[in-house]
Amino acid sequence: MGSDFYQQSILPYAGIIIKICRAYTHNHADFEDYYQEVCLQIWRSRANFNKQAKWSTWVYKVALNVCLTHLKQHKRGERRFASDALSELEFDEVKAFDSDEINQLYNAIKHLSEIDRAVILLYLEEKSYAEIAEIIGASSNSIGVRVSRIKERINKIIHQMG
C-alpha cells in the first residue's frame, strides 16, 4: 500500500492483524493473502467507519470478518469444530512464530471453532468482554462463560499435545 493511510491507520494494528490471520491459516502463502486482504478491506471500508467507535475495534472487526469470509470460501474438505473427542484430533505442528510456546498455543487455538478462535484471540489481547461482544456481534453476558469454556478446552488440547 505504501500510503500514509497504511502507515498511520493500519501499521499500528499490524500485530493483531497478524495474530488473527495466523489463527485462520495453515501456511505462509495463505497468511500473506489474508493479511493483504484485511489491509485492503480496512482501506476500502474506511468510509463506513463510525467515528464514535474505536478505530482499533473497527480494525479487529474487519480483520475477523475477512478471515471468516475467506475461510468459508476456501474451505475444502473437513471443517474443524470444537469437539470433546480429543483423541481424534490431528495436531498439525505449524511453526508460525519463533516461540515454541506460542506455536503450541496457536496449534491448540486452531482446533477451536472459527468464532471461538476470534473470542480467545481478543481475550488474550486484553479486550474487555464488552468489546469482544461488540466485535463478534454477541451479547456481552455470554462472553465470560464462553472464555472460561474455551480456556478449559485449550488447556485440554495442550495437555493432549504433551
Add this chain to the structure above:
Amino acid sequence: MSKSIEAMWKQGFVDEGELSVPKVNDLYNQKSQNIVDKLQAMFALNIKAIIIGCGVMFIVMTMIGAPLLGGYICLLVSPLIYIAKRELSKSYDLSKGQSSLDYLQNFDLWLKSSIAAYGAYYRVAYPLLYLGMVTQAIMSQAGHKVLALCLTQLPTDYVLFDVPYYLWLVILLVFVVVVRYSEAIYRFDLNVVYGRQFKKLEEIIADMRELKGV
C-alpha cells in the same frame, strides 16, 4: 500445564519482539492474475460452446427438414469462431512484465476492443440470420400454407415470390428493428454472461488506481 495461556501469550510475544509484517506493496498481483485467468477461461469455454452448438444446430435443423438453414447458420457462425480465437490469442500475448495495474489496464483495453470487434460482427450477423430464417420460412411447406391462408383471408395483386406486400412490410419492419438493435442485443447477452466479472475487473482497476494515487 503450569503456565496459564495468558502468560504464554504475553511472554511469547514479548520474546517474539516485533512481529514481522508482510510486505503489501504489490497487493493486486494475485488478484489481477485471477480475474484475467477467469475471463480467459470463460472466453475459451465460450468458443467450445459455440462450436458444439453449431454442430448440434446443424443436426437439429437437418432433422426438422431445414438442412440449408442449418448450413447457413454454421456459415454465419464461422467468422465468429475465427474472431473469438483471434481475440483470445491476443489476450494471451499481453505483456505481463509490467505492474499489475498496467497489465490489467491493458487487459481492459483489449477487452473493449474485442467487444467492439464482436459488436461489428453481430451488427451484420443478426440481420443475416434473420434473413436466413425468413427465407427458410417462406420456402418451407408450413410457410406455403401460411402464405396461402394469408392470400385467402387478405387477397391482393401485389405479390412477390408468393408473399403478399403486407407481409413484406412486416418482414421489412422487423428487419429494420433487428439491424437497429443487433449490437444492443449482443451487449445485453454479454452482460448476462460476463457482467459480474466485468464489474469485478472495473472495481479492481479502480481500487488499484486509488491506491497508486493515479
